[in-house]
Amino acid sequence: MRGVVAMKTGATLKHRQRVKTRKKVFLLLLPILLFAAVFIYYPFVRTVVNSFSLVNAKGIIKGFAGLDNYAYTYGRKDFLPALRHTLTIAAVNVPITLFITISLALLANKKRRLSPVYETMFTLPMSVSMSAACMIFKSMFSPSVGFINYFFGLKLGWYESQETALSAVLILTIWMSIGFDFLLMLSALRAIPDQIIEATRVDGINPFRRIFKVQIPLISPTIFYVLCTNLVLAMMTSAPMIIIMGVSSAASATTTLMSMMYQSGFSSSDYGLAAVLSISAFLLTLGFTILSFVFERKKVHYQ
Amino acid sequence: MASVSLRNIKKIYPPVAGEKKKHLSPSDEPGANLEKTDRGIVAVQNFNIEIKDKEFVVLVGPSGCGKSTTLRMIAGLEEITEGELYIDGKLVNELDPKDRDIAMVFQNYALYPHMTVYDNMAFALRKRTSSKEEIDRKVREAADILGITEYLDRKPKSLSGGQRQRVAIGRAIVRNPKSMLMDEPLSNLDAKLRNQMRAELIRLRKKINTTFIYVTHDQTEAMTLGDRIVVMKDGFIQQIGTPQEVFDKPSNQFVAGFIGTPQMNFFHAVLIEENGHFCVDFDGFKVPVVDEDNRRMKANGVKSAPIILGLRPDSLSLVESDQYPIAHVGVVEMMGTNVHLHLEFKGKDIILVTQAKDENQHLKLDYESDSMIHFSFLPQSMYLFDIETGKNLAI
CATH class of the missing domain: 1.10.3720.10 (MetI-like)
Known part of the structure; x- marks a missing residue:
């Protein structure tokens, strides 16, 4: 009985430790993830969105344009x-x-x-x-x-x-x-x-x-x-x-x-x-x- | 099928420009004892040997002794600074490796990693205007000899060390070269595989029957493979001879210590001439020199002087009587058939090899570390060396 208990606590300890390491990994990755989100993923997504939208000269989306932009460009x-x-x-x-x-x-x-x-x-x-x-x-x-x-x-x-x-x-x-x-x-x-x-x-x-x-x-x-x-x-x-x-x-x-x-x-x-x-x-x-x-x-x- | 002669071969490596002086004690790096001249480091000098057709010659020595350099000069991978190299009576100093009709097996195999085993072996054949069928026949024949037929479609990286070495040998033999050069071909293999490949090399040699020049630092390989052995040290040949000659009649203390395992024991002793007969004063024990050696030493003009006495570990024997020299037992190594006793005698470590069992197959158990034992040896097992030059006095 005691052995089982010991094993259980051992397992939760291990689990807790794993969660801890994961948190640490995420924290260490946070700066580059933030950087990528702001400077890589957002511009990419925004470009895709822009290409299907009516955008004014200030860069503000004014409406959905469908494939009009593509037709115009090509x-x-x-x-x-x-x-x-x-x-x-x-x-x-x-x-x-x-x-x-x-x-x-x-x-x-x-x-x-x-x-x-x-x-x-x-x-x-x-x-x-x-x-x-x-x-x-x-x-x-x-x-x-x-x-x-x-x-x-x-x-x-x-x-x-x-x-x-x-x-x-x-x-x-x-x-x-x-x-x-x-x-x-x-x-x-x-x-x-x-x-x-x-x-x-x-x-x-x-x-x-x-x-x-x-x-x-x-x-x-x-x-x-x-x-x-x-x-x-x-x-x-x-x-x-x-x-x-x-x-x-x-x-x-x-x-x-x-x-x-x-x-x-x-x-x-x-x-x-x-x-x-x-x-x-x-x-x-x-x-x-x-x-x-x-x-x-x-x-x-x-x- | 070629004779190879090296006459007065010398190799000087020019000093490398801008190389920083290393602050190592000189004896730490290999080749530290090599002669240095204005032109650079002399890696090999005075190298003379006539290698007969189909002979198996082994160059052996410690690292930095110039054995690989010599082999590479024969291959044409390294320029010869002085001297002449003849293959089949033809001066080849200036010839490209490809025109020397040689094949070489490298220590790390040097297989072409992007080619299959088949292509590795066929690659050198393809330029020689031979037909596809002929190439195929030759490759399969070599693969058959070496037992690698089933791997022909594989790439080298999926093979084990021993298999790769076989492919490297196969690549060399398909070309049917006049001479085969091998540069430490077994050094990258583990001990068991090495023993196995050594035996295979002996068998292979019988099959392909060509001139072999083989470089190794392993004296066992040298002894078992070579028709003749060339023992080298610091760029100089120390001795050329059959394995038996080199073992029985080492020309100097270095050869005696290098060939044979465990290593020969060396003692300080004094040579005394009494009534026209030499005897050795070993720690107060007088041992007469055998007649044959006595005669040769006389002919060599040897005088009474302090000398180095060499005794192989298996020529020392244990004796019960306290009339004999006494030594302290340090480490006892049980090797199965034999026992190696590491003894301390007059502040020197020596090794004694004795049978582990007596005639009735009973283990002798009286070798305890930290005990004292007496040992003796027979006069005919003595090797006598000059204390300064290390030369064998009795040859």
Whole structure:
């Protein structure tokens, strides 16, 4: 009898303790939960609500609009170009960035005396903020006094011209992503055990096969990570359009969903339009991310 | 199917730029006794050996002795600083590993983790313009020899250590290399598996019949696997010989202590020449040197001097009579067939190995710790070493 009682109290003690730990866990999580609620979940829900509502210029909901906002947005003649630019940036940016960063990482992989020097050089873009980079590239791309036209002996209009504006933006966004992605690729390559590379040497595997059959498969988790994050970043590109292209006559050649949203939300205070654009961009990104997870299942090897 | 000769091989590792001086006492890190020159640390020097076709040679020594470096130089993974390396009579110093027709098994297996066992073994074959059928035949043949056929579709991570090691060996033998290099292939396995794989290696060797060069720090592996053993220390070869030679006639005190387990006991003693015959003064007991050794020592010009006397633990025997040296029993280790007695003699720890049972299979129970015992040994079991150079005086 006494044993049963002891066991019971033991169980309630345990239970009490578990409740206590749970409370503690919740308390510790509270700050980030509050933060997320205020800055992540509320804006998201509000955007969804806005997209179905009639919103005035002060951002106050004046009534239910059904799908009117969507019909209006997709009917605008600048929507399709913006969508096309967004997709182009993602389609060009992601593969080129992957190619450049993997190549640079392969070149820098071996530890040499000067390794720290070019490792630093390759990662330097990381230390520049997007807006600063935009200002620097704006002056470098300047058709009249810019360094790039001068150095390569070109006479291109860059951001002043309809034909070249998007290329200028692409060069900038690719340059921006190189630093961090190179760092990720390099650390992934260096994490491959030396003996595996030595085994390929003894086995007589040529460098081409070693790269494509051994090294790249072994860093595939990192490649996948870079692919996903780059895809999202590329789809969300807006800063160059606003900072570089803002007042340019060729601005319409680079409008993306995100820059269009910025213009409509902050300049024109058309919150319905802005909400629909952000939701469209969100769904598009979500779709691509899901697609890349399909790729992950087939091609990514986790150790 | 190749002979391998190393002539005057030397390896110097250039000093690493910017490396901080470590504040360890010098003896703490492996390789601390290596010679240092202006050009760097000399990891291996004066390495000379002619390895015959189909011979099994084991490089053995404590960590940092240069055995792995030597193997990696033979493989072509490490540059040879000086000297010449010939495979089948051809100078290969400058040749890439792939052109040396070697295969190597690494300590941590170095399998390609993203490939199946089959692909791991077939990978190196695929470039050699061999047909799919031929590759398949070779892979299955090797898998059959090693008993891994059922795992061919698996990835390395789902295999046990022993199975992975088999795959690594399989990857090496499918290519039918002239020589097989193995760098501590059994070190990552647990003791039981290691014994099992050791036996399998002996069987495997009979089947594939090629030149083996094997690196280990484990003297048991060296003794059981090698046709010849190369004992190394601090970058120098200490002795090359068959396992029996190295055990019976160690060239110096280091080899004597390294080969054989438990380790040989060493004592300070004095060598005295009386009427043209040497005897050893061991703690006041005079033991005559056997005739054969006596003759060799004469030929070597050995003089009366303090020496180091080496006695293997199993050549010490317990005696009842108090005429013999006396020692204090510290720890008694019952090993089943044998008993290891850790004795304290004149402030030195020594080990004595004796049978656990007498002729009638009765346990002898008279080994109690903290008691005193007398021990003796036969003159022919003595090893005599120079007190300064450690050289064996009788070879």
